[in-house]
Amino acid sequence: MAYGGDVMGQGDRRSTKRRERSSGSRAVLANQLDWTQPHYVDPPLTPLSSDHIESIHEASLDILDSIGIMFLNDEALDILASAGCDVNSSTKIVKMDRQWVPEIIKTAPSQFTLTPRNSEHSLKIGEHYFNFGQVSSPPNVMDNDKGRRSGTRGDFQDLLRLSQAYNCIHFIGGYPVEPLDLHPSVRHLHCTYDKLRLTDKVLHGYSLGKERIEDVMEMVRIASGLSHEAFDASPHMFTNINSTSPLKHDYPMLDGAMRLARRGQPVVVTPFTLSGAMAPVTIVGAITQQNAEALAAIALLQTVNPGAPVVYGAFTSNVDMKTGAPAFGTPEYVKAAFASGQLARRYRLPYRTSNVNASNAPDAQSAYESQMSCWGAIMGGCNILLHGAGWLEGG
Numbered sequence: 001m002a003y004g005g006d007v008m009g010q011g012d013r014r015s016t017k018r019r020e021r022s023s024g025s026r027a028v029l030a031n032q033l034d035w036t037q038p039h040y041v042d043p044p045l046t047p048l049s050s051d052h053i054e055s056i057h058e059a060s061l062d063i064l065d066s067i068g069i070m071f072l073n074d075e076a077l078d079i080l081a082s083a084g085c086d087v088n089s090s091t092k093i094v095k096m097d098r099q100w101v102p103e104i105i106k107t108a109p110s111q112f113t114l115t116p117r118n119s120e121h122s123l124k125i126g127e128h129y130f131n132f133g134q135v136s137s138p139p140n141v142m143d144n145d146k147g148r149r150s151g152t153r154g155d156f157q158d159l160l161r162l163s164q165a166y167n168c169i170h171f172i173g174g175y176p177v178e179p180l181d182l183h184p185s186v187r188h189l190h191c192t193y194d195k196l197r198l199t200d201k202v203l204h205g206y207s208l209g210k211e212r213i214e215d216v217m218e219m220v221r222i223a224s225g226l227s228h229e230a231f232d233a234s235p236h237m238f239t240n241i242n243s244t245s246p247l248k249h250d251y252p253m254l255d256g257a258m259r260l261a262r263r264g265q266p267v268v269v270t271p272f273t274l275s276g277a278m279a280p281v282t283i284v285g286a287i288t289q290q291n292a293e294a295l296a297a298i299a300l301l302q303t304v305n306p307g308a309p310v311v312y313g314a315f316t317s318n319v320d321m322k323t324g325a326p327a328f329g330t331p332e333y334v335k336a337a338f339a340s341g342q343l344a345r346r347y348r349l350p351y352r353t354s355n356v357n358a359s360n361a362p363d364a365q366s367a368y369e370s371q372m373s374c375w376g377a378i379m380g381g382c383n384i385l386l387h388g389a390g391w392l393e394g395g
Contacts (some may be wrong), residue, residue, distance in 0.1 A: 035121070035167045040128045044345075044381030047338050053346055056288050056339070061098035063292040068095040069247050073254040076300055083303045096299060102347075104299045107306040110348040112266065114171070114235045117224040118200035123170055125266065125311065126350035126383055134163045135390035136174025136204070136240075142362075142392070151177030157194055159390070164199040171202040173386050174240075188212045189219075196223040207239040207256030207267070214259060232263045235309055240268040240352070240386065242315070243293040245278040254300070261301040261308040268352045268384065269297045270313025274326055277319045283332050286316045287339050298349070311384060313352040314340030326394050328356040329369025337376030345381065352384040353377045358394045366392060 070093050071077055077094065081087040086095040111126030123131050141155045142148040159176035163169045172195055182190050188206060195203045196219060205216030221231040239260055241253040257267045271293040273279035279286035298310050316336035320327050327333070337353050344351035355377060357369035377385050
Protein backbone atom coordinates (compact mmCIF):
# COMPACT_ATOMS: atom_id res chain seq x y z
CA MET A 1 0.00 0.00 0.00
CA ALA A 2 3.01 2.30 -0.27
CA TYR A 3 3.98 4.44 -3.22
CA GLY A 4 7.72 3.69 -3.46
CA GLY A 5 8.73 1.25 -6.17
CA ASP A 6 10.76 -1.05 -3.90
CA VAL A 7 8.05 -1.31 -1.25
CA MET A 8 5.35 -1.85 -3.86
CA GLY A 9 7.49 -4.55 -5.40
CA GLN A 10 7.71 -6.32 -2.06
CA GLY A 11 3.95 -6.03 -1.73
CA ASP A 12 3.48 -7.53 -5.19
CA ARG A 13 5.75 -10.45 -4.28
CA ARG A 14 3.88 -11.02 -1.03
CA SER A 15 0.56 -10.87 -2.90
CA THR A 16 1.85 -13.41 -5.44
CA LYS A 17 2.94 -15.75 -2.66
CA ARG A 18 -0.47 -15.47 -1.03
CA ARG A 19 -2.15 -16.36 -4.30
CA GLU A 20 0.22 -19.30 -4.75
CA ARG A 21 -0.53 -20.58 -1.26
CA SER A 22 -4.27 -20.35 -1.89
CA SER A 23 -4.08 -21.85 -5.37
CA GLY A 24 -6.77 -24.43 -5.85
CA SER A 25 -8.75 -23.30 -2.82
CA ARG A 26 -11.90 -21.25 -2.93
CA ALA A 27 -11.77 -17.79 -1.37
CA VAL A 28 -14.07 -17.52 1.63
CA LEU A 29 -15.19 -14.74 3.92
CA ALA A 30 -13.58 -14.34 7.28
CA ASN A 31 -15.62 -15.76 10.13
CA GLN A 32 -18.34 -13.31 11.06
CA LEU A 33 -21.37 -13.04 13.27
CA ASP A 34 -24.83 -13.63 11.89
CA TRP A 35 -26.69 -10.63 10.53
CA THR A 36 -28.21 -8.53 13.29
CA GLN A 37 -28.69 -4.87 14.03
CA PRO A 38 -26.44 -3.80 16.91
CA HIS A 39 -27.69 -1.61 19.70
CA TYR A 40 -26.20 0.29 22.60
CA VAL A 41 -26.14 -1.11 26.11
CA ASP A 42 -24.27 1.71 27.83
CA PRO A 43 -25.47 5.33 27.79
CA PRO A 44 -23.57 7.85 25.62
CA LEU A 45 -20.98 10.21 27.04
CA THR A 46 -22.24 13.68 27.90
CA PRO A 47 -19.25 15.99 28.44
CA LEU A 48 -21.42 19.11 28.22
CA SER A 49 -23.90 19.99 30.92
CA SER A 50 -27.54 20.61 30.12
CA ASP A 51 -26.88 24.33 30.64
CA HIS A 52 -24.10 24.23 28.06
CA ILE A 53 -26.37 22.48 25.54
CA GLU A 54 -29.09 25.06 26.13
CA SER A 55 -26.56 27.85 25.58
CA ILE A 56 -25.61 26.35 22.20
CA HIS A 57 -29.30 25.93 21.37
CA GLU A 58 -30.10 29.55 22.22
CA ALA A 59 -27.06 30.85 20.31
CA SER A 60 -28.17 28.82 17.27
CA LEU A 61 -31.63 30.37 17.46
CA ASP A 62 -29.97 33.80 17.66
CA ILE A 63 -28.27 33.04 14.33
CA LEU A 64 -31.52 31.89 12.72
CA ASP A 65 -33.53 34.80 14.11
CA SER A 66 -31.15 37.71 13.59
CA ILE A 67 -28.51 36.69 10.99
CA GLY A 68 -30.39 34.15 8.90
CA ILE A 69 -29.50 31.33 6.52
CA MET A 70 -29.13 31.67 2.74
CA PHE A 71 -31.40 29.30 0.78
CA LEU A 72 -30.37 29.21 -2.88
CA ASN A 73 -33.65 27.64 -3.97
CA ASP A 74 -36.68 29.72 -4.91
CA GLU A 75 -39.16 26.96 -4.09
CA ALA A 76 -37.70 26.66 -0.61
CA LEU A 77 -37.95 30.43 -0.21
CA ASP A 78 -41.64 30.37 -1.16
CA ILE A 79 -42.35 27.53 1.28
CA LEU A 80 -40.60 29.29 4.14
CA ALA A 81 -42.28 32.60 3.33
CA SER A 82 -45.68 30.90 3.44
CA ALA A 83 -44.73 29.53 6.88
CA GLY A 84 -44.17 33.07 8.14
CA CYS A 85 -40.40 33.30 7.88
CA ASP A 86 -38.73 36.60 7.02
CA VAL A 87 -37.52 36.02 3.44
CA ASN A 88 -35.36 38.51 1.54
CA SER A 89 -35.92 37.58 -2.11
CA SER A 90 -32.91 39.57 -3.35
CA THR A 91 -30.31 38.18 -0.95
CA LYS A 92 -32.15 34.84 -0.48
CA ILE A 93 -31.49 35.06 3.25
CA VAL A 94 -34.19 33.62 5.48
CA LYS A 95 -34.66 34.59 9.12
CA MET A 96 -36.67 32.18 11.24
CA ASP A 97 -38.61 32.99 14.37
CA ARG A 98 -36.87 31.49 17.38
CA GLN A 99 -40.17 30.21 18.77
CA TRP A 100 -41.25 28.62 15.48
CA VAL A 101 -38.12 26.56 14.79
CA PRO A 102 -38.25 24.28 17.88
CA GLU A 103 -41.99 23.75 17.41
CA ILE A 104 -41.81 22.68 13.75
CA ILE A 105 -38.86 20.37 14.48
CA LYS A 106 -40.95 18.52 17.09
CA THR A 107 -43.01 17.03 14.25
CA ALA A 108 -40.04 14.87 13.14
CA PRO A 109 -40.01 11.28 14.47
CA SER A 110 -37.38 10.21 17.00
CA GLN A 111 -37.13 6.76 15.39
CA PHE A 112 -38.15 5.15 12.11
CA THR A 113 -37.54 1.93 10.19
CA LEU A 114 -35.88 1.69 6.77
CA THR A 115 -37.09 -1.32 4.76
CA PRO A 116 -35.08 -2.34 1.66
CA ARG A 117 -36.22 -4.87 -0.94
CA ASN A 118 -35.10 -7.61 1.45
CA SER A 119 -37.09 -6.91 4.59
CA GLU A 120 -34.70 -9.10 6.62
CA HIS A 121 -32.17 -6.28 6.24
CA SER A 122 -34.52 -3.62 7.63
CA LEU A 123 -32.90 -1.09 9.94
CA LYS A 124 -34.24 0.81 12.91
CA ILE A 125 -32.87 4.36 12.89
CA GLY A 126 -32.78 6.28 16.15
CA GLU A 127 -32.77 5.83 19.91
CA HIS A 128 -30.36 3.01 20.92
CA TYR A 129 -29.66 1.46 17.49
CA PHE A 130 -26.55 2.06 15.40
CA ASN A 131 -25.69 1.19 11.82
CA PHE A 132 -22.46 1.19 9.78
CA GLY A 133 -22.13 1.96 6.07
CA GLN A 134 -19.11 1.91 3.77
CA VAL A 135 -17.28 4.99 2.47
CA SER A 136 -19.16 7.29 0.07
CA SER A 137 -17.74 8.46 -3.26
CA PRO A 138 -13.96 8.67 -2.99
CA PRO A 139 -12.45 9.18 -6.47
CA ASN A 140 -9.69 6.60 -6.00
CA VAL A 141 -9.42 2.96 -4.98
CA MET A 142 -6.43 1.00 -3.71
CA ASP A 143 -5.55 -2.68 -3.45
CA ASN A 144 -2.48 -4.89 -3.22
CA ASP A 145 -2.64 -6.08 -6.81
CA LYS A 146 -3.17 -2.86 -8.77
CA GLY A 147 -2.16 -0.15 -6.33
CA ARG A 148 -3.85 3.26 -6.18
CA ARG A 149 -5.92 4.27 -9.21
CA SER A 150 -9.05 6.10 -10.35
CA GLY A 151 -12.26 4.21 -9.64
CA THR A 152 -14.07 2.22 -12.34
CA ARG A 153 -17.42 0.49 -12.50
CA GLY A 154 -15.67 -2.83 -11.98
CA ASP A 155 -14.12 -1.57 -8.75
CA PHE A 156 -17.47 -0.12 -7.73
CA GLN A 157 -19.17 -3.49 -8.25
CA ASP A 158 -16.47 -5.39 -6.34
CA LEU A 159 -16.84 -3.07 -3.35
CA LEU A 160 -20.61 -3.50 -3.47
CA ARG A 161 -20.13 -7.27 -3.31
CA LEU A 162 -17.97 -6.86 -0.21
CA SER A 163 -20.52 -4.48 1.34
CA GLN A 164 -23.25 -7.06 0.75
CA ALA A 165 -21.19 -9.99 2.02
CA TYR A 166 -20.04 -8.51 5.31
CA ASN A 167 -22.62 -8.31 8.08
CA CYS A 168 -20.76 -5.47 9.80
CA ILE A 169 -21.87 -3.22 6.89
CA HIS A 170 -25.54 -2.57 7.54
CA PHE A 171 -26.41 -0.24 4.66
CA ILE A 172 -25.04 0.90 1.32
CA GLY A 173 -24.06 4.55 1.64
CA GLY A 174 -23.04 6.53 -1.41
CA TYR A 175 -20.76 5.00 -4.02
CA PRO A 176 -17.97 2.93 -2.37
CA VAL A 177 -15.80 4.38 -5.11
CA GLU A 178 -16.82 6.86 -7.78
CA PRO A 179 -16.92 4.95 -11.12
CA LEU A 180 -15.22 7.60 -13.23
CA ASP A 181 -15.57 5.57 -16.43
CA LEU A 182 -19.34 6.25 -16.35
CA HIS A 183 -20.54 9.62 -17.65
CA PRO A 184 -21.93 11.80 -14.82
CA SER A 185 -25.24 12.31 -16.65
CA VAL A 186 -26.13 8.60 -16.43
CA ARG A 187 -23.82 7.42 -13.65
CA HIS A 188 -26.60 7.37 -11.08
CA LEU A 189 -28.68 5.02 -13.25
CA HIS A 190 -25.92 2.44 -13.65
CA CYS A 191 -24.82 2.74 -10.01
CA THR A 192 -28.33 2.35 -8.61
CA TYR A 193 -28.89 -0.62 -10.91
CA ASP A 194 -25.70 -2.22 -9.60
CA LYS A 195 -26.69 -1.51 -6.01
CA LEU A 196 -30.09 -3.13 -6.50
CA ARG A 197 -28.66 -6.08 -8.42
CA LEU A 198 -25.65 -6.85 -6.20
CA THR A 199 -27.05 -5.92 -2.77
CA ASP A 200 -30.34 -6.16 -0.91
CA LYS A 201 -29.52 -3.75 1.90
CA VAL A 202 -30.81 -0.22 2.53
CA LEU A 203 -29.27 2.16 0.02
CA HIS A 204 -28.56 5.86 -0.34
CA GLY A 205 -29.41 8.10 -3.28
CA TYR A 206 -27.58 11.34 -4.02
CA SER A 207 -29.74 14.41 -3.56
CA LEU A 208 -28.39 16.35 -6.54
CA GLY A 209 -31.45 17.79 -8.22
CA LYS A 210 -34.63 16.51 -9.79
CA GLU A 211 -33.57 13.81 -12.25
CA ARG A 212 -31.11 11.90 -10.09
CA ILE A 213 -33.19 11.57 -6.97
CA GLU A 214 -36.45 10.93 -8.82
CA ASP A 215 -34.76 8.17 -10.85
CA VAL A 216 -33.32 6.55 -7.74
CA MET A 217 -36.65 6.60 -5.90
CA GLU A 218 -38.39 5.04 -8.89
CA MET A 219 -35.76 2.31 -9.26
CA VAL A 220 -35.95 1.43 -5.56
CA ARG A 221 -39.75 1.35 -5.78
CA ILE A 222 -39.72 -0.98 -8.79
CA ALA A 223 -37.06 -3.29 -7.31
CA SER A 224 -39.09 -3.57 -4.10
CA GLY A 225 -42.27 -4.38 -6.01
CA LEU A 226 -44.17 -1.48 -4.46
CA SER A 227 -46.93 0.74 -5.72
CA HIS A 228 -46.38 4.48 -5.51
CA GLU A 229 -48.71 4.60 -2.52
CA ALA A 230 -46.88 1.81 -0.71
CA PHE A 231 -43.50 3.41 -1.38
CA ASP A 232 -44.69 6.73 0.02
CA ALA A 233 -46.22 5.09 3.10
CA SER A 234 -42.91 4.16 4.77
CA PRO A 235 -39.14 4.74 4.39
CA HIS A 236 -37.24 2.54 1.92
CA MET A 237 -34.08 4.56 1.10
CA PHE A 238 -32.39 7.74 2.28
CA THR A 239 -30.24 10.65 1.22
CA ASN A 240 -27.67 12.90 2.85
CA ILE A 241 -27.35 16.62 2.18
CA ASN A 242 -24.63 19.03 3.25
CA SER A 243 -24.88 22.74 3.86
CA THR A 244 -22.49 25.05 2.06
CA SER A 245 -20.96 26.48 5.18
CA PRO A 246 -21.03 29.14 6.44
CA LEU A 247 -24.82 29.57 6.72
CA LYS A 248 -25.89 28.51 3.25
CA HIS A 249 -27.90 25.71 1.61
CA ASP A 250 -27.52 25.21 -2.15
CA TYR A 251 -30.11 24.62 -4.86
CA PRO A 252 -29.66 20.96 -5.95
CA MET A 253 -29.42 19.43 -2.49
CA LEU A 254 -32.46 21.34 -1.25
CA ASP A 255 -34.38 20.35 -4.37
CA GLY A 256 -33.60 16.65 -3.91
CA ALA A 257 -34.20 16.74 -0.16
CA MET A 258 -37.64 18.30 -0.57
CA ARG A 259 -38.57 15.67 -3.15
CA LEU A 260 -37.69 12.88 -0.73
CA ALA A 261 -39.44 14.55 2.18
CA ARG A 262 -42.67 14.83 0.17
CA ARG A 263 -42.59 11.07 -0.34
CA GLY A 264 -41.75 10.28 3.28
CA GLN A 265 -38.16 9.17 2.62
CA PRO A 266 -35.50 10.11 5.20
CA VAL A 267 -33.07 12.99 4.73
CA VAL A 268 -29.84 13.22 6.72
CA VAL A 269 -28.94 16.91 7.15
CA THR A 270 -25.18 17.24 7.70
CA PRO A 271 -23.43 20.61 7.82
CA PHE A 272 -19.73 20.31 6.92
CA THR A 273 -18.18 22.72 9.39
CA LEU A 274 -14.41 22.76 9.83
CA SER A 275 -13.34 24.97 12.71
CA GLY A 276 -10.65 27.37 11.58
CA ALA A 277 -11.85 27.31 7.96
CA MET A 278 -15.56 27.80 7.21
CA ALA A 279 -16.53 27.88 10.89
CA PRO A 280 -15.27 29.56 14.07
CA VAL A 281 -11.94 28.28 15.33
CA THR A 282 -13.43 27.14 18.63
CA ILE A 283 -15.29 23.83 18.71
CA VAL A 284 -18.29 25.30 20.53
CA GLY A 285 -18.50 28.09 17.96
CA ALA A 286 -18.31 25.61 15.09
CA ILE A 287 -20.98 23.41 16.66
CA THR A 288 -23.26 26.41 17.16
CA GLN A 289 -22.96 27.19 13.45
CA GLN A 290 -23.47 23.51 12.59
CA ASN A 291 -26.59 23.44 14.74
CA ALA A 292 -28.09 26.53 13.13
CA GLU A 293 -27.49 25.18 9.61
CA ALA A 294 -28.96 21.78 10.49
CA LEU A 295 -32.04 23.17 12.24
CA ALA A 296 -32.76 25.50 9.29
CA ALA A 297 -32.91 22.66 6.76
CA ILE A 298 -34.81 20.35 9.12
CA ALA A 299 -37.38 23.10 9.71
CA LEU A 300 -37.81 23.46 5.94
CA LEU A 301 -38.33 19.72 5.44
CA GLN A 302 -40.85 19.54 8.28
CA THR A 303 -42.71 22.44 6.67
CA VAL A 304 -42.76 20.54 3.37
CA ASN A 305 -44.10 17.39 5.03
CA PRO A 306 -44.68 17.42 8.80
CA GLY A 307 -43.56 14.11 10.25
CA ALA A 308 -41.15 13.28 7.44
CA PRO A 309 -38.17 11.34 8.85
CA VAL A 310 -34.96 13.35 9.21
CA VAL A 311 -31.59 12.70 10.82
CA TYR A 312 -29.40 15.25 12.59
CA GLY A 313 -26.00 14.99 10.93
CA ALA A 314 -22.66 16.24 12.25
CA PHE A 315 -19.33 16.55 10.50
CA THR A 316 -17.56 19.17 12.58
CA SER A 317 -13.81 18.81 12.82
CA ASN A 318 -10.81 21.13 12.61
CA VAL A 319 -8.16 22.02 10.06
CA ASP A 320 -4.41 21.90 10.42
CA MET A 321 -3.66 25.54 11.21
CA LYS A 322 -0.28 25.29 9.48
CA THR A 323 -1.49 23.88 6.14
CA GLY A 324 -5.26 24.41 6.15
CA ALA A 325 -5.80 20.70 5.45
CA PRO A 326 -8.83 19.01 7.07
CA ALA A 327 -7.91 16.95 10.11
CA PHE A 328 -9.88 13.95 11.35
CA GLY A 329 -9.74 11.67 14.35
CA THR A 330 -8.45 14.59 16.40
CA PRO A 331 -9.44 15.43 19.99
CA GLU A 332 -11.52 18.27 18.54
CA TYR A 333 -13.37 15.84 16.26
CA VAL A 334 -14.15 13.54 19.16
CA LYS A 335 -15.39 16.38 21.36
CA ALA A 336 -17.56 17.67 18.52
CA ALA A 337 -19.05 14.19 18.03
CA PHE A 338 -19.95 13.94 21.72
CA ALA A 339 -21.56 17.40 21.78
CA SER A 340 -23.42 16.85 18.50
CA GLY A 341 -24.93 13.66 19.90
CA GLN A 342 -26.15 15.60 22.92
CA LEU A 343 -27.78 18.16 20.63
CA ALA A 344 -29.47 15.49 18.51
CA ARG A 345 -30.94 13.91 21.62
CA ARG A 346 -32.01 17.33 22.86
CA TYR A 347 -34.19 17.59 19.70
CA ARG A 348 -35.19 13.90 19.90
CA LEU A 349 -33.72 13.22 16.45
CA PRO A 350 -31.62 10.32 15.16
CA TYR A 351 -27.94 11.18 14.93
CA ARG A 352 -25.42 10.65 12.10
CA THR A 353 -21.65 11.04 12.15
CA SER A 354 -18.62 9.42 10.46
CA ASN A 355 -15.54 7.25 10.80
CA VAL A 356 -12.80 9.29 9.10
CA ASN A 357 -9.04 9.79 9.04
CA ALA A 358 -6.50 11.92 7.18
CA SER A 359 -3.94 9.19 6.42
CA ASN A 360 -2.78 8.47 2.87
CA ALA A 361 -2.40 4.72 3.48
CA PRO A 362 -3.87 1.98 5.69
CA ASP A 363 -1.18 2.43 8.30
CA ALA A 364 -0.82 3.22 12.00
CA GLN A 365 -2.04 6.79 11.47
CA SER A 366 -5.22 5.62 9.73
CA ALA A 367 -5.78 3.11 12.54
CA TYR A 368 -5.48 5.49 15.46
CA GLU A 369 -7.37 8.33 13.77
CA SER A 370 -10.19 5.95 12.78
CA GLN A 371 -10.21 4.56 16.31
CA MET A 372 -10.69 8.04 17.72
CA SER A 373 -13.38 8.86 15.14
CA CYS A 374 -15.24 5.66 16.02
CA TRP A 375 -14.97 6.35 19.74
CA GLY A 376 -16.41 9.81 19.19
CA ALA A 377 -19.26 8.39 17.11
CA ILE A 378 -20.17 5.35 19.20
CA MET A 379 -19.61 6.89 22.63
CA GLY A 380 -21.50 9.93 21.34
CA GLY A 381 -24.51 7.73 20.57
CA CYS A 382 -24.63 7.95 16.77
CA ASN A 383 -27.34 5.98 14.95
CA ILE A 384 -25.91 6.17 11.42
CA LEU A 385 -22.16 5.93 10.82
CA LEU A 386 -21.30 6.96 7.28
CA HIS A 387 -17.82 6.29 5.85
CA GLY A 388 -17.62 3.37 8.25
CA ALA A 389 -15.15 1.40 6.12
CA GLY A 390 -12.81 2.42 3.32
CA TRP A 391 -12.06 6.08 4.01
CA LEU A 392 -8.49 7.29 3.33
CA GLU A 393 -6.72 10.47 2.26
CA GLY A 394 -9.14 12.74 4.09
CA GLY A 395 -11.98 11.53 1.89
